[in-house]
Amino acid sequence: MVLTIKNKVFNRTTSRVLKKSALSQNEPLRKHFNSVSSTADFISSESTKVEEWWASSRFKNVTRPYAAIDVVKHRGSLPANTSIYPSSYQARKLFNLLEENFQNGTPLHTLGVIDPVQMSQLARCENIKVAYISGWACSSTLVGSTNEVSPDFGDYPYDTVPNQVERIFKAQQLHDRKAFLEASVKGSTPVDYLKPIIADADMGHGGPTTVMKVAKLFAEKGAAAIHLEDQMVGGKRCGHLSGAVLVPTATHLMRLISTRFQWDIMGVENLAIARTDSCNGKLLSSSSDPRDHEFIKGIIRESVVPWSEKLIEMEGKNVPNASISAMEQEWYHENELFTFDEALAKQLTAGEYETYKEKKEDLKIKLGRTYLSLREMKNLAQIVAPSKKVIFDWDAPRTKEGYYMFKGCIEAAVRRSLVFAPYSDMIWLETKTPDLEQARSFSSEIHRFFPATKLVYNLSPSFNWSAHGFDDKALKTFIWDLAKEGFTLQLVSLAGLHSDGVSFWELANSFQNDGMKAYVEQVQRREKESNCDVLTHQLWSGAEYVDSLMKVVQNGASSQTLGTSGDNFTETQF
Template sequence: MKSLIMKNCASVKMAKSFHSKSQLEPSKNLKSFLADEVQKVEEWWEKPRFKNVQRPYTALDVVKHRGCVPADVTRYPSSFQSQKLFQLLEEKFEKKLPLHTLGVIDPVQMSQLARCKEIEVTYISGWACSSTLVGSTNEVSPDFGDYPYNTVPNQVERIFKSQQMHDKKLFLEKVNGATKDTTTNYLKPIIADADMGHGGSTTVMKLAKLFAEKGAAAIHLEDQLVGGKKCGHLGGVVIVPTSTHLSRLIATRFQWDMMGTENLLIARTDSCNGKLLSSSSDPRDHEFIKGVIKPNLKPWSDRLIELENQSGVTSSQIASEESEWFNTHEVCTFDEAVQKQVSEADYAKYRELRESALAEKPFLSLTDMKNLVQQAAPTKVVHFDWDVPRTKEGYYLYNGCLAAAVKRSLAFAPYADMIWLETKTPDLKQAKSFAAKIHEVYPHVKLVYNLSPSFNWSSHGYDAEGLRNFIWDLAKHGFVLQLVSLAGLHVDGLAFWQLAKAFGQRGMQAYVELVQRPEKTENSDVLTHQKWSGAEYVDSVVKVLQNGSSSQTLSTSGDAFTETQF
């Protein structure tokens, strides 16, 4: 008790000290406060946690936008969880082992994951939230990122609070000697899906703030367009310029720096499969934009408007003409356009000049490439127009490929903690190639892989041993974090379908055979769902509040407690 009183007195002194420091009069106090806080931030950034993280802003930029309250006054639990996650990733990456997990959709699945010693983190999917969790609009829908941006953070809060509740329950059992469980860990760090950030830089900052406040140790941001976002395994994905996604990553880090948290940031790229680009503003994207080589073509968007304004033209006719237009007018990248319009010798010279130029800087703009063609083939005119085939929405055609994903990931890596390559198939060869190219430049970069249930895993040539080893084979190449994003969704649907079908035919026999007996055989803690929910924990709290009185009449473990039957 004495130590508690002394601690409280120290807290009061600290508060008084801060109150006096936070006064902005006279200016001397402000300068002293700024200098102290800047020094704290700079020392914080020197920690091993941030040794590979770049920031295009200063500690002063952080402090002067933070306000008068020092960051060390407020400690967010998510920052504590992120420290655990960082250490896990460091250890696994060094040993070339995976940190693999399953996506959960509710507190029940979280609690079962907690009992698995080999699974050390938790994942929450935006797809699952979009399709199963009603947000403030009470709508469910496909993963188009069109739900309120607080939907996934709210699911994080739901899961994190349930983690905390079950952790308290287990801790009390350990203190009371009621359990010998040494493997269950309810506080497994949460990794959450932040989609594409749901807006501009300020929206991204608000989203990052929500995730940090509500318990996510890490989030991933993808380089898709707000309004054009789709699940990475659907067609029609629109990606944003490299610079736009870099702004999202920087905004997220800046927000967390203002909060004083160490949450981890995963930069995901969908450029390996993306076929559309929202803007040609970033020269780093130019080599992957497609255009036409035939001169004086009417833009497809112009022709589309003409068709839409003609009476009697059906959507199927428009679709047919669109298909015919793109089949007739070949589209290609600028490099391909050069190859098609100059001699073999001139193209070889162009490639030589191109490689030499890329040794000086990591990318070439369209203007740069045109100038190189003029040097390699001064008498030739190379026609290339990337505006002609643009879509009705103004999107550019994009050559999504592994090379594009590599270039983007190399641009994102200095500002992120991990890099996620989104793929359309479970391809070990592709993954190894990607990892080799990234680690050639940044050997420290940790990679992320989506073990997606969208893949038909049985149709890609893997035998039982190949499937069993897939995760560990990937980990050898630096794909440390791996996840089956929608595992919880599929298990939930399958198990309940099996029960519902059998229950309709066999009633309680089906329930007992499919649920209750397997629960007992597998030692499932949900068998005794009252205890699982924390009834005994709350009972203990009530006894403290009641000072032991009415324990016989108010106790949850009285004669009416049916779980004694088990």
């Protein structure tokens, strides 16, 4: 009874002590919110901290359309420094690498990885400083909750790539701990397994709040940077497929702002890459943004039945698909497509068209813009040639879904990138061929307005590199030549996928007839000769690291019986 009473007394006392301790720890927060004025003081203080953070060199070239107080009001009552995200540390590492290489005109080049094995081998390459995770690779090899592999249409669950990032980042952390323990015992320098991860966020998978959730997932799961492309949700395609649908410039700008706002709320320094597919894009989801008007194409014939109307009519009559396809080709053959300026060149005299172009440039300068809306361009044409009726119809060629025809070109990519640049950390130009001259012209235009903007280039396996006139010398120097033009970050997006495919195909093809001879010749001997650490896969997986953990928690006991490196440890054969 006495013991019970003492325990009760002890429990009550302990409870009071713990409660008092908790109240003491929360005292600064409690004091902030016991009145309206103290809440305002807290918001003011935190806003000042955010402004000081934004004034750091990290954000010297970043524009935000919102204020620090907007961030603080949406954070809640916990100060930002109560949550520390490893991805933000990795982002600082990435930022410094980019700054150094940009200043030196050297590349930060890497390969896309699809699993922890490839990540660990990449990390052992001293001159490869970052890792890349592709949405295409995730779509075709690892699709989270659905387990449905498919082409890169961005139609998988939006946590798919963030979950792959988490898988790779956790593997990085394990190998980092393993290497650090080994270095601490041997007195050596550990391999840097913590290569900052750049990941594919596709088109953000939805509206502003969805984009914010996706950005949050990436930051939570370990991505130092993500890239967002200006394609439409539901109309997304791999950048090297036809049929991609672009969104208005303003829509993609919203995605970049949403991403930055989410990360500001979290207090992280992760990097946002703005990718544009407008160099190759042929469709536009909406004409709502006047910045896109100069690139929307229409027809110059009057009283033409719109293609979408003809299509609906044929579908209502159950016309066979083959006939519809033939009619579509015939319609677009009869109704040639032009931008508004191209349409004017066809309908005005040479002198009138030159006058129009001069007035157009003058008006842009007067308005302080790089663009004119269709309405403004039509007004100028009317002034230049008042007696002529200019025909231009961009609605007639629209698709059944309502998409406009778009003139994808380098000028469109430049225009969009100039809008995106202040709100992003890097600009990615997606191309359909590896073209140094095209890259140089793009870089020149961007850097004329934003000299500090770093550029990104996809060294895509979709290109038949041997068919583009590269000899061995040009292939070897291409990455370094691009870097001199400001394309600091360069990546072979699907390198992991292709290397995995070709190496395993060669092994399987030989193994079916040569058995273990094929395995030893094509795998084991090559691992040993090239110093590939997966040769001893138990050690690679961290068996010795786990042994060390067990010795600590067991005070060294059972190391002979439970240790993984005992008499039966087969890797002593190597």
